[in-house]
């Protein structure tokens with residue numbers, strides 16, 4: 125048997141793989157950034173922000189796009205636009221970045237945590253339905269890592285119970301469900317453009333909606349009350365009395381960076397999806413691993429990360445996630461346990477007192493997140509064919525050494 129690199133054997137990647145640096149940089153964008161700098165039009169519905177709102181709405185097929193400071197305030201403002209506050213409950217999945225739950229806490233409402241599906245790792249629609257109470261006002265399905273939540277079922281249940289749907293699309297740029305872009309199926313689609321995302325401008329976010337009145341409210345809420353798309357000093361009609369607004373604006377620099385990336389989104393999404401599907405074939409053929417399932421009706425899948433889980437009883441005694449991650453990484457493929465290997469409500473930075481959230485169901489998430497879930501960042505899905513095959517070889521090598 126070939127000796128693992130972690131035990132002193134030869135690494136599969138004897139020289140580092142050609143993982144592209146992330147985020148990508150384009151010379152045309154660098155020129156544009158210089159132009160914006162010299163123009164002094166840096167923010168406040170500047171030309172690039174207006175253009176990005178238009179182009180991202182066109183790309184996704186949404187009626188409206190409202191850029192904001194990040195993908196946490198997009199969630200918070202979507203909930204605020206629906207009037208959600210103290211006494212209300214918002215249903216969120218047990219596995220996600222803590223922003224999904226904390227956005228609810230910022231509103232003074234209660235996040236109600238429900239379990240995920242064991243294959244897609246996204247919200248389990250049955251658990252969502254079970255957790256509904258008369259106080260439930262909204263649900264935030266998260267299209268997690270590289271999959272999509274079951275939007276057919278979630279929309280059906282939400283409509284039946286008159287519950288608003290905010291899709292958390294922080295991981296789903298480019299994803300489509302039955303040909304409809306992620307973020308255009310629910311009432312609001314929330315995107316993050318933070319540094320690690322597949323569209324990244326350092327920081328940034330956007331809300332999509334098809335509802336003109338909602339777009340107007342979201343625009344005002346994030347632009348300190350100014351009417352959607354109004355210039356500084358031209359406030360248009362004032363906000364309705366009592367609509368307390370924030371400043372969650374972005375700058376034109378961020379919008380210009382994203383406009384450059386939007387040009388490449390389709391081709392990059394198709395490449396990542398193709399490569400992920402190749403790895404799925406290689407890895408799912410092994411008894412000890414299973415790659416995160418695609419969204420059941422996902423017609424195009426934007427992979428934020430490449431996620432998979434271990435099937436523990438296929439490994440030798442004493443071989444756990446830490447050992448597997450270390451062995452795979454030692455061969456030259458960088459992977460890790462998501463968010464410190466914990467479900468959302470136990471992540472390091474989640475410091476919400478237990479009496480301020482409610483766990484309705486969590487058995488799958490507990491087991492998966494705590495013991496079995498592993499992932500690699502999206503640039504690994506942009507390797508060439510030869511290096512991608514070497515990643516497949518790594519999984520086979522580790523399985524041979526550690527499998528029963």
Ligand SMILES: Cc1ncc(COP(=O)(O)O)c(C=O)c1O
Pocket residue numbers: 194195196197220221223224266292294295315316317318327328329
């Ligand atoms: C699932 C999910 N939702 C929301 C966010 C929040 O986005 P941001 O970091 O832009 O505030 C993130 C961010 O990383 C995320 O992973």
